[in-house]
Structures are given as structure tokens and as C-alpha cells.
Amino acid sequence: MEDHSRFNLAGSSPQFMKVIDQIHRLAKLDATVLIAGETGTGKELAARAIHYLSARSDKPFVPVNCGSLTDSLVESELFGHERGAFTDAKTASAGLIGEAAGGTFFLDEVDTLSAKAQAALLRFLQDHTYRRVGGGGLRQVDVRVLVASNADLVDLAQKRQFRQDLLYRLNVLSLHMPALRDRQGDGAVLARSVLQRLSHQYRMPLKQLHADGLAFIQQYRWPGNVRELENIIHREFLMSDDVELHLRESRDLLMGEVVEETGADAIDRPFRDAKANAVAEFERSYVRAMLARTGGNISQAARLSNQERSAFGKLVRKYKLGGFEGQVA
Ligand SMILES: Nc1ncnc2c1ncn2[C@@H]1O[C@H](COP(=O)(O)OP(=O)(O)OP(=O)(O)O)[C@@H](O)[C@H]1O
Ligand SMILES: [Mg+2]
CATH class of the missing domain: 3.40.50.300 (P-loop containing nucleotide triphosphate hydrolases)
Structure with a gap:
């Protein structure tokens, strides 16, 4: 071959x-x-x-x-x-x-x-x-x-x-x-190849995946597939000071229970407030996750969400998520 x-x-x-x-x-x-x-x-x-x-x-x-x-x-x-x-x-x-x-x-x-x-x-x-x-x-x-x-x-x-x-x-x-989730073991292979490329590109020392990072890569569904994986590795490569990447932030963002927190506290507030708050939380995490999925490409994220680009773009600005893309072209 x-x-x-x-x-x-x-x-x-x-x-x-x-x-x-x-x-x-x-x-x-x-x-x-x-x-x-x-x-x-x-x-x-x-x-x-x-x-x-x-x-x-x-x-x-x-x-x-x-x-x-x-x-x-x-x-x-x-x-x-x-x-x-x-x-x-x-x-x-x-x-x-x-x-x-x-x-x-x-x-x-x-x-x-x-x-x-x-x-x-x-x-x-x-x-x-x-x-x-x-x-x-x-x-x-x-x-x-x-x-x-x-x-x-x-x-x-x-x-x-x-x-x-x-x-x-x-x-x-x-x-x-x-889909990446159906390619057994390829998540790790791809992540390592992205890390190699990044260390060349930025002339920075090579970084490895920590066992926690590896576990996350294997568990997560990767709806945005290789593009989403590249984007996350890229961000963590640049942002983390560790030599071994835990991918903790990405895991919390993508697998955390962001939307659920509105339950118990909500009854202490007027219905209208609590609802507005829940909707805002939902919009924020939804838009963020969609952008992660498309590597920050707003048009593509809008299409995936079945939203007009202008409406989606408004949400991106509302929650100041525009800088999210940053890294992977
Ligand atoms: N097997 C692979 N090995 C390395 N990189 C890959 C692999 N598959 C995809 N990529 C990378 O993932 C990103 C997305 O790939 P590509 O643009 O070909 O996807 P696509 O299926 O055309 O996506 P879309 O449906 O959104 O147009 C690119 O940066 C590409 O380099
Ligand atoms: Mg394409």
C-alpha cells in the first residue's frame, strides 16, 4: 500500500x-x-x-x-x-x-x-x-x-x-x-499527526496526549469529525502550558452539562427571568458547540443548525463567540 x-x-x-x-x-x-x-x-x-x-x-x-x-x-x-x-x-x-x-x-x-x-x-x-x-x-x-x-x-x-x-x-x-467515531483508534492517530504538524508549524516542542485526553478522544462523539478534532487539538496545543494535553477544557465544554444548571436555582426567580436565562444559556452553549464542530466557520455552523447565516451571526456576536475560530483555517 x-x-x-x-x-x-x-x-x-x-x-x-x-x-x-x-x-x-x-x-x-x-x-x-x-x-x-x-x-x-x-x-x-x-x-x-x-x-x-x-x-x-x-x-x-x-x-x-x-x-x-x-x-x-x-x-x-x-x-x-x-x-x-x-x-x-x-x-x-x-x-x-x-x-x-x-x-x-x-x-x-x-x-x-x-x-x-x-x-x-x-x-x-x-x-x-x-x-x-x-x-x-x-x-x-x-x-x-x-x-x-x-x-x-x-x-x-x-x-x-x-x-x-x-x-x-x-x-x-x-x-x-x-464518521470519526466509527473509525476505531483513528482519533488518537489523527491527534498525534496534528500535534506533529503544529510543532513544526509553530517551531514549538512536540506535545503528547495525556491518558485523560486520549480517553476523551475515544469517548466523545465528534459530530464535527476530523475538523472538530483538529480545531480542539490546535487550541489546546497553543493554550496549554503542559507537555501532555489533558483536553480538560474541551471536554468540559463539549461533554459538560451546561444547560442543566438552570433547574434547581430557577424556582427562586420569576418564571420569565428564569426562562430567559435558560434560553440564553442554551443559545450560548449551542452556538459554541456548533462553532467547535465547524472549526469556527460561521456559514457552515449556520447551515448545520438550519439557521439563516445572519441570524446565526447575530447570536455569535451576542455571546461574543466570534474569536472562537482563531486557529484552524
Ligand atoms: N484522514 C484525514 N487525515 C488528516 N486530516 C484529515 C483527514 N480527514 C479530514 N482531515 C482534515 O479535516 C478537515 C476537514 O476535511 P475536509 O474539508 O476534507 O472535510 P469535508 O468532508 O469536505 O467537510 P465539509 O462537509 O464540512 O465540507 C481538513 O482540515 C482536513 O485536512
Ligand atoms: Mg468540504
């Missing part, structure tokens, strides 16, 4: 080794792959590995996060536009698909594409032709498409929120990235 660490993929559990094996096979097949898995499980890393192991490796790998594209501009971002196609289109653009020519085009959060963009993507997958926004002729480009989603696309298709025919095109081949 080739060393998968050259793709920054760490892990040695049987569940993860199966993924590595599949990545090698998928790299040889020049077809669309749907990469599924919870947030932070390494879907983008897997897509990169597939590209760099494929015959397209000397051509571009172009990733795009569909969730971060403005609705009205999705099509032109993806497929380009002609000059004058809309007010701001002062020059023509080849779009991201044009940039990926000969290489691999990776569409992350593909479930967030608008109905129009889904139609355009379907057309493209059928015959590799597309049109720029604002007219022009039919164009053709040789691009391999990889997509990822942490939503259940089958379920979305049943609810008619995602095109069934597009789903068929996308999941000819598929790869499932296992």
Missing part, C-alpha cells in the same frame, strides 16, 4: 484503510464520483487524492463550494458568461469549469445548487457540453466531475428538493467517508 500521508490523509483503522483502497480504484476510473459523509470527514481531501492519483494529475484540480455561491451568480460562476451578459459582466469569463479543462472539477455541497444550476449540471454531465450565461454557442470541455454532500441526497430527491435524474448521474460511483 502506498503511503497515504502524502495526501495529508492520516488514519490506520480498517474502516479508513478501506477508504484508501477505494480512492486508489476510483482514481483509475474516469467517471463522476459522489463522495458522501458527515461534515469534516475529509471529503475534499479524498477528492484531491482521487485527482492526484489519476491520469489528470498534471492538470488543474478546481474545487468550488456550491453553498457559498450567490444564488443569482451560480451559473455564471460555474459555466462562465459572455461579455455584457449582465450589468457587471464587463468581460467574458470561462467560468470555473473552463479553468478545470483537462482536469477535475470538484463541486462541494452539491445539494445546495439551485434548480437552474442543477439543470445546467445535468446537461453538462450528459454530453459534456454547456453554454455560457448570456448566449454564445455550445461549448465542450474535457473535465472529470467529482461532487460531495453531507446531506442525504436520496432523501432530498424523494422530497423533490434535488433532481432525481441528476442524482442518477452523480452516483454512478460513490465513496462514503466514515
Whole structure:
């Protein structure tokens, strides 16, 4: 087996080794792959590995996060536009698909594409032709498409929120990235590899995991998966003076019973006050935990909570949790 660490993929559990094996096979097949898995499980890393192991490796790998594209501009971002196609289109653009020519085009959060963009993507997958926004002729480009989603696309298709025919095109081949909690022993392996990287990056002495830290890593559910683990290790690496990390603060934050404290004391106060207090406690711990899960990414945390970004951002400011991200990009 080739060393998968050259793709920054760490892990040695049987569940993860199966993924590595599949990545090698998928790299040889020049077809669309749907990469599924919870947030932070390494879907983008897997897509990169597939590209760099494929015959397209000397051509571009172009990733795009569909969730971060403005609705009205999705099509032109993806497929380009002609000059004058809309007010701001002062020059023509080849779009991201044009940039990926000969290489691999990776569409992350593909479930967030608008109905129009889904139609355009379907057309493209059928015959590799597309049109720029604002007219022009039919164009053709040789691009391999990889997509990822942490939503259940089958379920979305049943609810008619995602095109069934597009789903068929996308999941000819598929790869499932296992959740960290299902990768036996990998939490510790990943934590150690992050610690190594951090000591290089900051030119600081290497730190180890204390038995308590290790126990926490094994017990916690890791809803934000590897990203959440990286974020916590990063923070503790920087903040703790010990050579051995206990991860005590993270454990208290993530596994502590923050919300429950409102019970007994509450009856000494007027109902309205007690309730407001409980709600505030809940909001604070919820937002904090969500930010930990997404490594401080507010948009992503908002999406996971099924909240508008602006509403979620307001809560982040209200509880002054904005500095929480800080560390892991
Ligand atoms: N097996 C792994 N080894 C080392 N690092 C990993 C591994 N899997 C994921 N990571 C790291 O975890 C973070 C999240 O990975 P990535 O962005 O690929 O996840 P994702 O599944 O695309 O998440 P999302 O659904 O939120 O887009 C990145 O910093 C990545 O480097
Ligand atoms: Mg991703």
C-alpha cells in the first residue's frame, strides 16, 4: 500500500484503510464520483487524492463550494458568461469549469445548487457540453466531475428538493467517508499527526496526549469529525502550558452539562427571568458547540443548525463567540 500521508490523509483503522483502497480504484476510473459523509470527514481531501492519483494529475484540480455561491451568480460562476451578459459582466469569463479543462472539477455541497444550476449540471454531465450565461454557442470541455454532500441526497430527491435524474448521474460511483467515531483508534492517530504538524508549524516542542485526553478522544462523539478534532487539538496545543494535553477544557465544554444548571436555582426567580436565562444559556452553549464542530466557520455552523447565516451571526456576536475560530483555517 502506498503511503497515504502524502495526501495529508492520516488514519490506520480498517474502516479508513478501506477508504484508501477505494480512492486508489476510483482514481483509475474516469467517471463522476459522489463522495458522501458527515461534515469534516475529509471529503475534499479524498477528492484531491482521487485527482492526484489519476491520469489528470498534471492538470488543474478546481474545487468550488456550491453553498457559498450567490444564488443569482451560480451559473455564471460555474459555466462562465459572455461579455455584457449582465450589468457587471464587463468581460467574458470561462467560468470555473473552463479553468478545470483537462482536469477535475470538484463541486462541494452539491445539494445546495439551485434548480437552474442543477439543470445546467445535468446537461453538462450528459454530453459534456454547456453554454455560457448570456448566449454564445455550445461549448465542450474535457473535465472529470467529482461532487460531495453531507446531506442525504436520496432523501432530498424523494422530497423533490434535488433532481432525481441528476442524482442518477452523480452516483454512478460513490465513496462514503466514515464518521470519526466509527473509525476505531483513528482519533488518537489523527491527534498525534496534528500535534506533529503544529510543532513544526509553530517551531514549538512536540506535545503528547495525556491518558485523560486520549480517553476523551475515544469517548466523545465528534459530530464535527476530523475538523472538530483538529480545531480542539490546535487550541489546546497553543493554550496549554503542559507537555501532555489533558483536553480538560474541551471536554468540559463539549461533554459538560451546561444547560442543566438552570433547574434547581430557577424556582427562586420569576418564571420569565428564569426562562430567559435558560434560553440564553442554551443559545450560548449551542452556538459554541456548533462553532467547535465547524472549526469556527460561521456559514457552515449556520447551515448545520438550519439557521439563516445572519441570524446565526447575530447570536455569535451576542455571546461574543466570534474569536472562537482563531486557529484552524
Ligand atoms: N484522514 C484525514 N487525515 C488528516 N486530516 C484529515 C483527514 N480527514 C479530514 N482531515 C482534515 O479535516 C478537515 C476537514 O476535511 P475536509 O474539508 O476534507 O472535510 P469535508 O468532508 O469536505 O467537510 P465539509 O462537509 O464540512 O465540507 C481538513 O482540515 C482536513 O485536512
Ligand atoms: Mg468540504
